[in-house]
Amino acid sequence: MHPLKAPSPDGNRVKKVLPSVIDEEQSMFVQGRLITDNILVAMECFHWMKKKMKEKKILMNEKPSKTFNPERGLQQGDPISAYLFVICADVLSGLLKKEAVGGGSIHGTQVARRAPKISHLFFVDDSILFSRASVKEVEKLLEVLTTYLKASSQVVNLEKSEASFIRNMRDEVKQMIHNRMWNRDLVMQCFNRNEALQAISIPLSIRNPMDSLIWYRERNGEYSVKSAYHLIKGMEEAEGAGPLNRLKETIWKVRMLPRIKNFVWRLCKDILPTEANLLKKGSCFETLCPLCSEAPESSSHLFFLCPFAKRVWFAFPTNTRVPENVDVVSWMEECLGGKEVRVDQLLCICLWKIWGARNKRVFDGKDSDPYCVAQDVMDAAWECEVAETW
Numbered sequence: 001m002h003p004l005k006a007p008s009p010d011g012n013r014v015k016k017v018l019p020s021v022i023d024e025e026q027s028m029f030v031q032g033r034l035i036t037d038n039i040l041v042a043m044e045c046f047h048w049m050k051k052k053m054k055e056k057k058i059l060m061n062e063k064p065s066k067t068f069n070p071e072r073g074l075q076q077g078d079p080i081s082a083y084l085f086v087i088c089a090d091v092l093s094g095l096l097k098k099e100a101v102g103g104g105s106i107h108g109t110q111v112a113r114r115a116p117k118i119s120h121l122f123f124v125d126d127s128i129l130f131s132r133a134s135v136k137e138v139e140k141l142l143e144v145l146t147t148y149l150k151a152s153s154q155v156v157n158l159e160k161s162e163a164s165f166i167r168n169m170r171d172e173v174k175q176m177i178h179n180r181m182w183n184r185d186l187v188m189q190c191f192n193r194n195e196a197l198q199a200i201s202i203p204l205s206i207r208n209p210m211d212s213l214i215w216y217r218e219r220n221g222e223y224s225v226k227s228a229y230h231l232i233k234g235m236e237e238a239e240g241a242g243p244l245n246r247l248k249e250t251i252w253k254v255r256m257l258p259r260i261k262n263f264v265w266r267l268c269k270d271i272l273p274t275e276a277n278l279l280k281k282g283s284c285f286e287t288l289c290p291l292c293s294e295a296p297e298s299s300s301h302l303f304f305l306c307p308f309a310k311r312v313w314f315a316f317p318t319n320t321r322v323p324e325n326v327d328v329v330s331w332m333e334e335c336l337g338g339k340e341v342r343v344d345q346l347l348c349i350c351l352w353k354i355w356g357a358r359n360k361r362v363f364d365g366k367d368s369d370p371y372c373v374a375q376d377v378m379d380a381a382w383e384c385e386v387a388e389t390w
Ligand SMILES: [Zn+2]
Pocket: 289, 290, 291, 292, 293, 294, 295, 301, 302, 305, 306, 307, 308
């Protein structure tokens, strides 16, 4: 018999003599032995070998090669892979047999009264599963398949899979069974191939609830524009096309000290330790802006809305518009990356100096004069310029 073909009924006769003729190293299909015994022994062996293995060198053209670690492995096309596949498939066979013969929950088929019951036939990577046409048995089959697929990391080729019924099957029963499976044609029509295959591979709920539309970004399943906006923004960022990614490039191109770039980038990501951010992280107190004590200290307040920040920007020579209701990232997108390289530099240094004034107030208890801060910005930019020309 070809090693990959399904066993014939002779198998039952062979089975009886197997325990007395097969070495104890083999446990597959031998009555009274468990495949798990060998797995445990093998694990122990591999563990021991791993501990024992040392780096090796070999002589190549009479010169010692680089050191390497000897490893076990299997590459594609290795003649043994087909046999390994058969061995793995036997686990599925075992699971089905357990349900069919042991549990009686899958009945299989019988071509004649005295013929053997067949619950499944495997042809290398094609399989035929037989069961009674009842929702309960189909569910059991799906359960066994799911268990096997999860354990083996194999995937059912859904495009090639189908359900066939005997000829006199009632339409209502067919419909009930089909209801327990995805309507493959409809799913294929609605989505692109990859999405459809992903959808179909999700096992259907055993409770069989009514179909309904659910927006998974919201807890209550209802669609909201806000969550869709965040979804798209997240996708853009992941693809490298979102505003933060563009800003990152712009900021890194500005000629200034790396620590200022780093600060501006942290501001964009909104991870500066402002009071509002600390509150988000679980700080117990909400303290007001240390520079004006008029509002909670958020990034947009500290850098734009705070009277102190407004005065700094007012004294600033670039005519920069101070936004009333725009977040930091949107403002940077609008103002940075223009033709004037110096403007980018000045704006970044100005943000940095406002943060410095805030820290001076928080940590040293000292107030700064907004006009002096604006002057400081100009001086720092000038120093950068001098440093570059030297
Ligand atoms: Zn303030």
